[in-house]
Amino acid sequence: MARIPAAERRAALVEAALRVVSRRGIAQATTRAIVAEAGMSLASFHYAFDSRDELIDELITTVVAREQQAVLPDELDGHDLREMLEAGLLRYFDHLRADPEHEQAMLELTQYALRSPDRHPLAVAQYARYAELAARSLAAAAELTGVVWRTPVEQVARVLIAFTDGLTLTWLVARDDDDARAVAHAAADALSRMADPR
Amino acid sequence: MARIPAAERRAALVEAALRVVSRRGIAQATTRAIVAEAGMSLASFHYAFDSRDELIDELITTVVAREQQAVLPDELDGHDLREMLEAGLLRYFDHLRADPEHEQAMLELTQYALRSPDRHPLAVAQYARYAELAARSLAAAAELTGVVWRTPVEQVARVLIAFTDGLTLTWLVARDDDDARAVAHAAADALSRMADPR
DNA sequence: ATGCGACTGGGACAGTCGTCCCACTTCGTC
DNA sequence: GACGAAGTGGGACGACTGTCCCAGTCGCAT
Numbered sequence: 410m411a412r413i414p415a416a417e418r419r420a421a422l423v424e425a426a427l428r429v430v431s432r433r434g435i436a437q438a439t440t441r442a443i444v445a446e447a448g449m450s451l452a453s454f455h456y457a458f459d460s461r462d463e464l465i466d467e468l469i470t471t472v473v474a475r476e477q478q479a480v481l482p483d484e485l486d487g488h489d490l491r492e493m494l495e496a497g498l499l500r501y502f503d504h505l506r507a508d509p510e511h512e513q514a515m516l517e518l519t520q521y522a523l524r525s526p527d528r529h530p531l532a533v534a535q536y537a538r539y540a541e542l543a544a545r546s547l548a549a550a551a552e553l554t555g556v557v558w559r560t561p562v563e564q565v566a567r568v569l570i571a572f573t574d575g576l577t578l579t580w581l582v583a584r585d586d587d588d589a590r591a592v593a594h595a596a597a598d599a600l601s602r603m604a605d606p607r
Numbered sequence: 608m609a610r611i612p613a614a615e616r617r618a619a620l621v622e623a624a625l626r627v628v629s630r631r632g633i634a635q636a637t638t639r640a641i642v643a644e645a646g647m648s649l650a651s652f653h654y655a656f657d658s659r660d661e662l663i664d665e666l667i668t669t670v671v672a673r674e675q676q677a678v679l680p681d682e683l684d685g686h687d688l689r690e691m692l693e694a695g696l697l698r699y700f701d702h703l704r705a706d707p708e709h710e711q712a713m714l715e716l717t718q719y720a721l722r723s724p725d726r727h728p729l730a731v732a733q734y735a736r737y738a739e740l741a742a743r744s745l746a747a748a749a750e751l752t753g754v755v756w757r758t759p760v761e762q763v764a765r766v767l768i769a770f771t772d773g774l775t776l777t778w779l780v781a782r783d784d785d786d787a788r789a790v791a792h793a794a795a796d797a798l799s800r801m802a803d804p805r
Numbered sequence: 806a807t808g809c810g811a812c813t814g815g816g817a818c819a820g821t822c823g824t825c826c827c828a829c830t831t832c833g834t835c
Numbered sequence: 836g837a838c839g840a841a842g843t844g845g846g847a848c849g850a851c852t853g854t855c856c857c858a859g860t861c862g863c864a865t
Contacts, residue, residue, distance in 0.1 A: 412811080412812055412813075412860090412861060412862075413812080414811085414812085415811085415812080418812090433722075434718075434722045436634055436722075439851080439852065439853080440852080440853060440854085441851085441852080441853090449813085450813065450814055450815075451814090451815085451853090451854085451855095452812090452813060452814060452815080452855090452856090453812080453813065453814090454853095454854095455853090455854065455855075456811090456812065456813080459854095460853075460854080461852095461853065461854090513718075513721065516718065517718060519776075519780065520711075520714065520715060520718065523711065523779060523780065524631075524632045524634075532780050533780060533781060535780075536777070536780045536781055560789065564785070564786060564789050565789075567777065567781070567783070567786045567789070567790075568786070568789050568790050568793050570773075570777060571770075571773035571774055571776070571777040571786075571790045572769075572770065572773050572790075572793075572794075573773070574772065574773040574776045574777060575768075575769035575770050575771070575772040575773025575774070575776075576769055576773070578717075578769070578772045578773070578776065579734070579765065579768060579769040579772060581721060582717065582721065582730050582731060582733075582734045583731060583734055583765070585765070587762070588762060588765045588766070588769075591758065591762050591763075591765070591766050592765075592766050592769045592770075595766050595770075595797040595798065595800075595801065596770075596797065598796075598797050598800055599793040599794065599796050599797030600793065602793075602796055603793065610830090610831060610832075610841080610842055610843075611842080612841085612842085613841080613842080616842090637821080637822065637823080638822080638823060638824085639821085639822080639823090647843090648843065648844055648845075649823090649824085649825095649844090649845085650825090650826095650842090650843060650844060650845080651842080651843065651844090652823095652824095653823090653824065653825075654841090654842065654843080658823075658824080659822095659823065659824090806865100807864105807865085808863105808864095808865085809862105809863095809864095809865105810861105810862095810863095810864105811860105811861085811862085811863100812859105812860080812861075812862095813858105813859080813860070813861090814857100814858095814859080814860095815856105815857100815858100815859105816855105816856090816857095817854105817855085817856080817857105818853105818854080818855075818856095819852100819853100819854095819855105820851105820852080820853090820854105821850105821851085821852070821853105822849105822850080822851070822852080823848105823849100823850090823851105824847105824848080824849095824850105825846105825847085825848075825849105826845105826846090826847080826848095827844100827845100827846095827847105828843105828844090828845100829842105829843075829844080829845105830841105830842085830843070830844095831840105831841085831842075831843090832839105832840085832841075832842090833838105833839100833840090833841095834837100834838085834839090834840100835836105835837090835838085
């Protein structure tokens, strides 16, 4: 095995772990499965990380930070707010369909974090980050379409996150595209009605 | 240990397993943890069930069948459709707040089922059952308030399920009651707009 | 070139997992 | 009261887990 500095190895292991969790679930993401995916030995694992838990924690924070650009539309389109929101949700849906295992992995990581008091803050931070990004998009959308949010945009953002999660979970189970689009449509409708013309 | 016929033991083990999954998560629901919770020996477990997988499968189907009365409001109240839907969602939210661990367990069981091809149909059936119950409520609500659903009530039902899941997941992470109520409000709004006056 | 710290490989550890076995006890039936 | 079936208990198994150890090797600064 080529010699790789510990810092790079940490990153490689996190990537390998994400692939394993996506493909086989977090329960199957054992230290051995992860090092096999990364093509290294067990000793390298524990040279780079003190424990599996430490790796999982880093996996969660890494992956959350990266979600940033994936979910956020870099450009908003649509003529009015409702259309713009629906386009955004459908964009997320495309993202979900393109890599369902990834979103399933994110869901599993959240639930995993929820189970231990030590890790609970990670799940909360994950959602706070999502909400922050959503709030930024919602503020921009309101600006562009000349409306103002009736309730604080942070709360609208959290409603959007809830709708997105629901869409994800339902589609992952049923894999019904029409249902998912109906959810996106209804969600966009509901959200757009939380704003008033300026 | 008192002598118990295998059929009763199966039921007792399923109940014990549900408690363990609720309290500690499905990963911790080992055969030993389950029999300890049920107060019996390992041999009794494998006398009643061929394997742990068989127990988990029965747990999922049992618990889904039971969800029936918990989520379905036995009486609908509210003057118009929107109020009626919001009251129903808030009722579900009360149910969630009263026993969050149970809903978290349901979510985990769904994800667990999603991970193996053999069990995937169980998750699909679980959601189909939810949708069926939701459809019945939605049809009754439309009847009572004199409206008709613009899209087939089954699809409206699946949108409702998605919203409910989103509400559940978001609240389980953030435990913010105001956010949850905002989600319920927005969801009721969206759903009510999927119907026209008769 | 040489030494030292960074890195690697393989094997081993103790603990836990699902499952199985077998001797034993209880129960209903004749 | 005997007997076979049903149910029980404890201990054992092989497989797998996370973690650790240690002898060895590489690369870089001197």
